Amino acid sequence: MDKIIELKNVSFVYDTQEEQKPALRNVSLDVRRGEFLAVIGHNGSGKSTLAKLLNAILLPTEGQVLVEGMDTADEDLVYEIRRRVGMVFQNPDNQIVATIVEDDVAFGPENLGVPPAEIRQRVDDALRAVGMYEFRGAEPHKLSGGQKQRVAVAGVIAMRTDCIIFDESTAMIDPKGRREVLETAKRLCREMGITVVMITHFMEEAVQADRVVVLDSGRVAAEGVPSEVFADSALLRRTGLELPFAAKLAGKIRTAGVPLPDGLLTPDSVADALFAAAQEAEVI
Amino acid sequence: MIRDVAIGQYLPGHSFLHKMDARVKIVCTLAFIIAIFLCKNFWSLGLMVFAALVMTLLSRVPFGQLLRSLRPVAFILLFTAILNLFYTKAGNVLWHWKIFTLTDRGIYTAVFMAVRILSLISVSALLTFTTTPTALTDGIEKLLSPLKLVKVPVHSLAMMMTLALRFIPTLIEEIDRIMSAQKARGADLETGGFIRRAKALLPILIPLFVSAFRRAYDLAYAMECRCYRGGEGRTRMKQMRMGVRDGVAIALFAALTAGIFLLNHFFAHLI
Incomplete structure (x- = not known):
């Protein structure tokens, strides 16, 4: 699979007046085209810094970030990079610019100079893709957190970006809204082929990804498919991460004497395995 | 609840005024305000009040809503009316007590001024009632765009x-x-x-x-x-387009202005 974003030996140091705080140390990482990548890590692991390096909000102190082969350090390419890699931020209120939903979604394409009729088409398509079409005339401040984030997602896909970065976009919203945003992200990835990079500290979201990167004190501590990463309990302990709830539950059931297979990470898979085990034991 | 705060005071609708081009509405409102200061007697002022009433009916904005938007200016209205009432020394004296003098001319002026301010505020309120904030700012941007030449x-x-x-x-x-x-x-x-x-x-x-x-x-x-x-x-995305409707509105406004000059010319000046 080809790489859409490439990080080569990237280090980043926050240069404040009091101290020099390294946030990322020698990180090398690829984001593959069309994949759903989750980046997890506890507070201060550098995951938000990583997100901001991916579309030239921050520039690496050392090393190189390449987006479709373009170096983010090249000032002339910043615009080209940002029209390919969009970003959904943490606070839903602080990224909506217009007083009406559809005007906000139109903001990106308007900046790109897309002809009016095509903007209309793109806005309608984007709002349908995130399931917010019926709210196109609404005022953003009257929407729920999950709805606002979906409007923000629509704003990004109306620009026809190849990749969307969710920078802890679910951290400030309620569980229902979180589910809505995650489902939207998954659908965009599976159905529209958009590359998704999900920065999160919710393990339940990470298990849905194709690939997980674990960051710890600015370094890549592990990288792999969710079932691999979450099977390594020593790694999770070391990096201060928790198992997803379903995996913890499966562990408890196992210690209670019910033989369940390894690598159960979602509630559905635990339920299925439990059902199979019950059938095996001829309880039902 | 605080979630229900409206941005501006736009009332959604599909009336003639709602469908007009924002730029034309802004220009017409400004023209109305200027015109109302050109009125010299009750005849021309009456014409403007009539025009304001017709516009209110056309906009289908409920009268109660319009009155509510006048509430904040009630004090100014009262203040100017009282000032005019006692400050005007010309005309026949009707009543006199110490420093206060009430003349017939004073009463006319007070009423004239009050009506003038009332119609001025209602017409500007109509603009914000029938135009979304987005359309309003877009309209202002378009109207001011010639100023770009002087680097504004x-x-x-x-x-x-x-x-x-x-x-x-x-x-x-x-x-x-x-x-x-x-x-x-x-x-x-x-x-x-x-x-x-x-x-x-x-x-x-x-x-x-x-x-x-x-x-x-x-x-x-x-x-x-x-x-x-x-x-x-x-x-x-949203292009502003002037339609037949806007042409009609501009023509009516031109007629209105002409009407004022005629009425000012043929009837005695009050102010």
């Missing part, structure tokens, strides 16, 4: 207005939250004299400003991420 940052000004409108409800919610938080810590916001109450506002204003700056910072990032580079090379 018209686009930036319009963008600032849009963002200010967008963040009014957000900041109101924020104030509400901060006030609750400070009250929970025992802040007393309601009692005491003016100075004490003003001082009590400080613990609300400081967090509000800190948060507003943080929001501004986030918003700037978000806008940059969506490829915002100022007005250069930007297109708009």
Whole structure:
């Protein structure tokens, strides 16, 4: 699979007046085209810094970030990079610019100079893709957190970006809204082929990804498919991460004497395995 | 609830006035305001009041709603009326007591001024009732665009207005939250004299400003991420188009202005 974003030996140091705080140390990482990548890590692991390096909000102190082969350090390419890699931020209120939903979604394409009729088409398509079409005339401040984030997602896909970065976009919203945003992200990835990079500290979201990167004190501590990463309990302990709830539950059931297979990470898979085990034991 | 705060005072609708081009509406409102100051007697003023009434009916804005928007100016209205009532020394004296003199001319002037201000405010209120804030700022941007030639940052000004409108409800919610938080810590916001109450506002204003700056910072990032580079090379989804409707409105306004000059000419001047 080809790489859409490439990080080569990237280090980043926050240069404040009091101290020099390294946030990322020698990180090398690829984001593959069309994949759903989750980046997890506890507070201060550098995951938000990583997100901001991916579309030239921050520039690496050392090393190189390449987006479709373009170096983010090249000032002339910043615009080209940002029209390919969009970003959904943490606070839903602080990224909506217009007083009406559809005007906000139109903001990106308007900046790109897309002809009016095509903007209309793109806005309608984007709002349908995130399931917010019926709210196109609404005022953003009257929407729920999950709805606002979906409007923000629509704003990004109306620009026809190849990749969307969710920078802890679910951290400030309620569980229902979180589910809505995650489902939207998954659908965009599976159905529209958009590359998704999900920065999160919710393990339940990470298990849905194709690939997980674990960051710890600015370094890549592990990288792999969710079932691999979450099977390594020593790694999770070391990096201060928790198992997803379903995996913890499966562990408890196992210690209670019910033989369940390894690598159960979602509630559905635990339920299925439990059902199979019950059938095996001829309880039902 | 605070979530229901409306941005501006736009009332959704599909009337003649709602469908007019924002630019034409803004220009007509300004023309109306100027015209109303050109009225010299009750005949021409009456014509303007009639025009204002017709516009209100056309907009289908409920009269109650319109009256409510006049409430904030009630004081100014009363003040100017009283001033005019006693300040006008010309005309036949009807009543006299110490320094106060009431003349027939004074009564005319007071009524004239009050009606003038009333119709002026109602017509501007109609503009905001029938035009979305977005259309209004877009209209202003388009109308001011010739100023770009003399290097006035018209686009930036319009963008600032849009963002200010967008963040009014957000900041109101924020104030509400901060006030609750400070009250929970025992802040007393309601009692005491003016100075004490003003001082009590400080613990609300400081967090509000800190948060507003943080929001501004986030918003700037978000806008940059969506490829915002100022007005250069930007297109708009909603194009403003002038239709037959706007032509009719402009023609009617021209007729109205002509009517005023005629009525001013043929009837005695009051002012």
